[in-house]
Amino acid sequence: MDRYAVFGNPVKHSRSPWIHARFAQQTGQILTYTAEEIPLDQFDTHVLEFFSSGGFGLNITVPFKEKAWALCDVHSAFAAKAGAVNTLLRNSDGRLCGDNTDGIGLLRDITRNHQGVVVGKSVLLIGAGGAVRGVLPSLLAESPGSITIVNRTVARAQDLVSQFDTQIELKPAGYDDLAGRTFDLIINGTSAGLQGDLPPVPRSIVSTDTWCYDMVYGRGDTVFQAWARQCGAAKALDGVGMLVEQAAQSFFLWRGVRPDTVPVIAALRQELGSQI
């Protein structure tokens, strides 16, 4: 059987095997997909061994996305700019190719699943780590009116902005700079929620037209989603749809078949007991 896996550390809570099993069932593709916890200092060896022993494709998750990028012979345009890879495959010459489907996943969830508009809108990205870097090329390609990247460590936001050459207004900010401003779309890309924290964003940045999106998900509302609802946001979304959409794009790159994500998102929500 064609072999696929997700490599991460930790990885045991990954939903990817569950999602890809549903995609395979739905599209009649015969494959296996497992989650493998890789020791932190053995990533390269395990990837090379996976492919040399006949593996077909890998997803890469925390904390290996930058290492995966460094290991690739070829990068897709989005992966090249993101500096991070979440999907690996071999091309017809046997070279290791890296793509990043996180940004496409985020954009598909916002624009197709929720009929949101990004074109021309003011976007606030919260955080300047790997998660934000991974989605920034796709967001810029969607032609928003502006993107502000706010981060606790402002120098990291400045550094990220300086690496992108774009016609779109792209600016770094500190949390204190947000006073008196509102945004059309606010995306939380920090890891604060994993510790039950909220990034220190003022409530005044949310208007009744603002869409709020948390790139993470959990059982029920995330901390950021709950905050967005309290602020009266037009929408308060979590990252379940993004997770399934990025997986669908990886599946398409590997198999050339596009699964229907709608029933898989619904089933995953049921598993998680969350509602939108």
Ligand code: ATR
């Ligand atoms: P990831 O790959 O998940 O993006 P990361 O590269 O470690 O992980 O980045 C984590 C992001 O969450 C950073 O933007 C971090 O802010 P700093 O760069 O200032 O550290 C942000 N973050 C984590 N905990 C936070 C908190 N409690 N409040 C605000 N920002 C937080």
